[in-house]
Amino acid sequence: MTLDDAMTAAAKAVEDQLDRLLPVSDGREKRVHEAMRYSSLVGGKRLRPFLVLESSKLFNVSPSCALRVAAAVEMIHCYSLVHDDLPAMDDSALRRGRPTTHVQFDEATAILAGDGLLTRAFEVLADPASHGDPQVRVELVSALAAASGPAGMVGGQMFDLLAEHDSTLDIGAITRLQRMKTGELIAFSSTAGAILGKAPHVSRAALAAYAHDLGLAFQIADDLLDVEGDAAEVGKDVGRDVDAGKATFVSILGLERARAQAGLLAKQAAAHLESFAEKAELLRQVAEFVVTRRH
Amino acid sequence: MTLDDAMTAAAKAVEDQLDRLLPVSDGREKRVHEAMRYSSLVGGKRLRPFLVLESSKLFNVSPSCALRVAAAVEMIHCYSLVHDDLPAMDDSALRRGRPTTHVQFDEATAILAGDGLLTRAFEVLADPASHGDPQVRVELVSALAAASGPAGMVGGQMFDLLAEHDSTLDIGAITRLQRMKTGELIAFSSTAGAILGKAPHVSRAALAAYAHDLGLAFQIADDLLDVEGDAAEVGKDVGRDVDAGKATFVSILGLERARAQAGLLAKQAAAHLESFAEKAELLRQVAEFVVTRRH
Numbered sequence: 001m002t003l004d005d006a007m008t009a010a011a012k013a014v015e016d017q018l019d020r021l022l023p024v025s026d027g028r029e030k031r032v033h034e035a036m037r038y039s040s041l042v043g044g045k046r047l048r049p050f051l052v053l054e055s056s057k058l059f060n061v062s063p064s065c066a067l068r069v070a071a072a073v074e075m076i077h078c079y080s081l082v083h084d085d086l087p088a089m090d091d092s093a094l095r096r097g098r099p100t101t102h103v104q105f106d107e108a109t110a111i112l113a114g115d116g117l118l119t120r121a122f123e124v125l126a127d128p129a130s131h132g133d134p135q136v137r138v139e140l141v142s143a144l145a146a147a148s149g150p151a152g153m154v155g156g157q158m159f160d161l162l163a164e165h166d167s168t169l170d171i172g173a174i175t176r177l178q179r180m181k182t183g184e185l186i187a188f189s190s191t192a193g194a195i196l197g198k199a200p201h202v203s204r205a206a207l208a209a210y211a212h213d214l215g216l217a218f219q220i221a222d223d224l225l226d227v228e229g230d231a232a233e234v235g236k237d238v239g240r241d242v243d244a245g246k247a248t249f250v251s252i253l254g255l256e257r258a259r260a261q262a263g264l265l266a267k268q269a270a271a272h273l274e275s276f277a278e279k280a281e282l283l284r285q286v287a288e289f290v291v292t293r294r295h
Numbered sequence: 296m297t298l299d300d301a302m303t304a305a306a307k308a309v310e311d312q313l314d315r316l317l318p319v320s321d322g323r324e325k326r327v328h329e330a331m332r333y334s335s336l337v338g339g340k341r342l343r344p345f346l347v348l349e350s351s352k353l354f355n356v357s358p359s360c361a362l363r364v365a366a367a368v369e370m371i372h373c374y375s376l377v378h379d380d381l382p383a384m385d386d387s388a389l390r391r392g393r394p395t396t397h398v399q400f401d402e403a404t405a406i407l408a409g410d411g412l413l414t415r416a417f418e419v420l421a422d423p424a425s426h427g428d429p430q431v432r433v434e435l436v437s438a439l440a441a442a443s444g445p446a447g448m449v450g451g452q453m454f455d456l457l458a459e460h461d462s463t464l465d466i467g468a469i470t471r472l473q474r475m476k477t478g479e480l481i482a483f484s485s486t487a488g489a490i491l492g493k494a495p496h497v498s499r500a501a502l503a504a505y506a507h508d509l510g511l512a513f514q515i516a517d518d519l520l521d522v523e524g525d526a527a528e529v530g531k532d533v534g535r536d537v538d539a540g541k542a543t544f545v546s547i548l549g550l551e552r553a554r555a556q557a558g559l560l561a562k563q564a565a566a567h568l569e570s571f572a573e574k575a576e577l578l579r580q581v582a583e584f585v586v587t588r589r590h
Contacts, residue, residue, distance in 0.1 A: 022445075028457050028468075029450035029475065036445060083410060088402035107383035111406065112453050115378060116445035118410065122417045123440035126433045134430040138421045141436050145418035150317075150331060150411035155324035158407050162323050173323075180324065 003285040010053050010070075011046040017071040021124055023116075035105045035113035036120075040078040043096040047218075047290070048073045051189035054283050055207055058276050059197025068130045069140060069192050072121040076148050077185065079117035082110050084157060118148075131196060139195050147184035156181025169247035175216065183215035190214065190283075206272050210283065213269035218290045220262040223248040227255065229294070262291040298580040305348050305365075306341040312366040316419055318411075330400045330408035331415075335373040338391040342513075342585070343368045346484035349578050350502055353571050354492020363425045364435060364487050367416040371443050372480065374412035377405050379452060413443075426491060434490050442479035451476025464542035470511065477517075478510035485509065485578075501567050505578065508564035513585045515557040518543040522550065524589070557586040 001009075018040055023033045049070035056066035085092040085100040086107060093103050102110035124130060125140045146152060159177045163169055169177070190211035194204040227250050250258045269287040273280035296304075313335055318328045344365035351361035380387040380395040381402060388398050397405035419425060420435045441447060454472045458464055464472070485506035489499040522545050545553045564582040568575040 023450075025446070025450070027450070027454065027471070029445070029453040031457065032450060032453035033445055079410075083406055086403075086406065088406060108381075108456055109453065111378055111381065111383060112449050115374075115409070115413065116449040118413055119440050119444035119449060122436055123444055126437035126440065134433045138429045138433045138436070141417055141433070142421035145414050145421060149414035149418055150324070150328055151320070154407050154411040154414060155318075155320070155322070155327060158324040158327035158404065159322065161403055162326065176322070 003282055003289055006282055007045065007050055007289075010050045011044075013053075013067060014046050014049040014070050014074055015041055017067045018074060021068070021071055021075075022120070031105070031109055032112045032116055035101055035109045036116050038104060039082045039101045039110075039113050040075060040117060042098065044074075044078075045293070046074060047286070048077050048185060048189040050286065051186065051211075051283070052192045054280075054286070055190050055193025056196055057193070058203070058207075058279050059193055059199050061193055061196040064129070065131050065196055066193065068124055068127070069196060072124045072130075072140075072144065073185070073189050073192070075117040075121040075124070076144065076153075079114040079121075080148070080153055080157070080185075082114040082117070086110060089157070089161065133198075136195060136198065140192065143188055143191070143195065147188040152180055152184040153182075156184075164244055164246055167245050167247050167251070169252075171249075171252055174247060174249060174252070178216060178219040179212075182219055183212065186215040186218065187211035203275070206275060210269050210272040210287075213265045213272070214287050214290065217262045217265035217269060217287065220249045220258050220265070221291045221293065223250045224255070224258060224262065225294075226250075266291045298577055298584055301577055302340065302345055302584075305345045306339075308348075308362060309341050309344040309365050309369055310336055312362045313369060316363070316366050316370075317415070326400070326404055327407045327411055330396055330404045331411050333399060334377045334396045334405075334408050335370060335412060337393065339369075339373075340588070341369060342581070343372050343480060343484040345581065346481065346506075346578070347487045349575075349581070350485055350488025351491055352488070353498070353502075353574050354488055354494050356488055356491040359424070360426050360491055361488065363419055363422070364491060365484075367419045367425075367435075367439065368480070368484050368487070370412040370416040370419070371439065371448075374409040374416075375443070375448055375452070375480075377409040377412070381405060384452070384456065428493075431490060431493065435487065438483055438486070438490065442483040447475055447479040448477075451479075459539055459541055462540050462542050462546070464547075466544075466547055469542060469544060469547070473511060473514040474507075477514055478507065481510040481513065482506035498570070501570060505564050505567040505582075508560045508567070509582050509585065512557045512560035512564060512582065515544045515553050515560070516586045516588065518545045519550070519553055519557065520589075521545075561586045 022037050025033050052070040052073055053066050081095060082101045084090050085095055086102055092100055094100065101113055121144065122141055125144060126137055131137050148154065156177055160181055163177065187208055191204055191207045194207055253261060266287040270284040273283055317332050320328050347365040347368055348361050376390060377396045379385050380390055381397055387395055389395065396408055417436055420439060421432055426432050443449065451472055455476055458472065482503055486499055486502045489502055548556060561582040565579040568578055
């Protein structure tokens with residue numbers, strides 16, 4: 001199976017799982033449930049869930065458990081997009097080629113839909129259907145909360161907002177920002193299979209090292225797309241960082257060096273997976289994919 | 296010890312615990328950490344944490360475990376206040392006698408502070424320090440997520456926003472709204488001790504019944520304060536429901552009957568605690584307190 005086929009199949013499976021896990025209601029509160037579905041059921045590369053599913057295969061984790069964890073991670077990712085797109089934050093009108101949630105619904109509903117996705121993610125992880133061993137479930141909750149909380153994604157978004165018009169950030173600061181804002185959730189996704197499979201420390205460390213390089217490569221590629229991409233193809237507004245005079249990997253390194261660095265990190269990421277032999281082939285290809293994608 | 300002394304001592308202990316559990320940082324993201332602290336470290340009755348601590352005493356739960364769970368519940372409560380106060384939601388400028396978080400900081404920071412408190416609450420519950428048994432921790436995560444998620448508090452806030460100018464709601468609809476918006480978190484708080492203490496089903500059911508009546512009494516008292524209270528004493532804007540032409544327990548029942556109903560529910564709540572004898576004395580007094588409080 002090619003990576004493209006595998007990612008398409010995984011995205012479909014994750015969407016079906018999200019559809020089953022997200023609430024429906026006949027009550028007045030159904031508006032927020034509809035907004036949660038609107039924010040998460042359509043589109044996206046579903047990269048993070050794919051990492052959960054592929055890392056789970058390395059340790060022969062039950063596919064039904066892996067799929068629930070994959071859906072929970074995607075809920076967290078989608079909540080972060082809904083809140084980041086709000087007028088008070090990045091003020092984005094377009095996401096995945098469609099109106100953002102606050103444009104389609106309204107701001108209050110978008111805030112609540114994000115809150116609902118975030119909360120539901122932890123409820124899903126804590127459910128016995130996600131793993132038979134409560135120790136594993138609680139470890140998943142703990143790791144996902146750490147990755148997405150005030151020392152992780154939430155802190156990273158704060159940092160990012162404050163750095164919006166700051167052209168003085170250096171590579172160290174941008175790398176730290178990236179690690180918090182996107183890197184830790186990618187790291188959780190890449191190591192979730194090891195948690196589910198109760199894998200030995202050495203396997204977890206290999207996946208964490210892979211995720212570290214992958215996350216950085218991903219962010220540099222994102223910065224490149226912001227400069228070189230086409231809004232229709234990328235599915236969201238582009239050119240915003242340049243317009244804001246914001247320091248990015250590209251503004252500091254220049255296009256050529258940024259592209260080279262992303263390629264190097266992708267190769268380095270793949271190299272960490274040697275011990276998994278051919279079982280990790282798709283994870284290796286993902287590293288290549290994130291730096292060559294057009295959206 | 297009088298109830299007042301006990302609540303004051305508990306509030307102090309919870310604030311110290313929150314202070315220990317909330318993040319600090321020297322990085323640029325410290326703004327969101329400061330906002331999380333601003334939103335949760337000062338004031339409030341700390342009713343929900345008090346319920347956690349008192350229900351824990353019924354089953355001889357370790358005070359240090361109970362205090363962590365109490366702080367986690369308060370994080371959830373405070374996040375909900377921060378988001379509800381936002382301009383897109385209730386647009387409140389005053390809370391606990393101080394500027395609301397988005398007024399003191401800004402909207403983006405307030406949204407992120409809420410997200411951070413919500414996420415950190417689950418991280419705290421999942422930590423081994425909250426209980427030695429992972430089954431108990433995962434049960435706490437599951438119950439708190441259900442109470443505060445799209446079928447609980449988040450759904451209730453959506454319902455409430457949509458009902459803002461609706462004078463046609465009947466008692467059934469208002470009761471359902473209240474149960475989702477405030478009742479389920481009060482129920483979690485009242486039964487958390489039973490989860491921590493691995494109490495038998497009959498004890499959990501008694502506490503759940505207590506919480507059901509207590510939550511409803513609390514909401515009716517809140518509606519009464521909105522009509523009869525003084526902003527300076529209540530610590531937040533009053534008269535908003537009347538101004539909005541919103542149906543409340545008071546608008547439907549009238550002042551007299553609403554007051555009588557709140558009193559009846561408080562007595563009924565206390566009666567559910569008979570089997571705990573004198574150990575539940577403060578919980579009984581809390582029921583009386585919620586309907587006689589002036590703030």
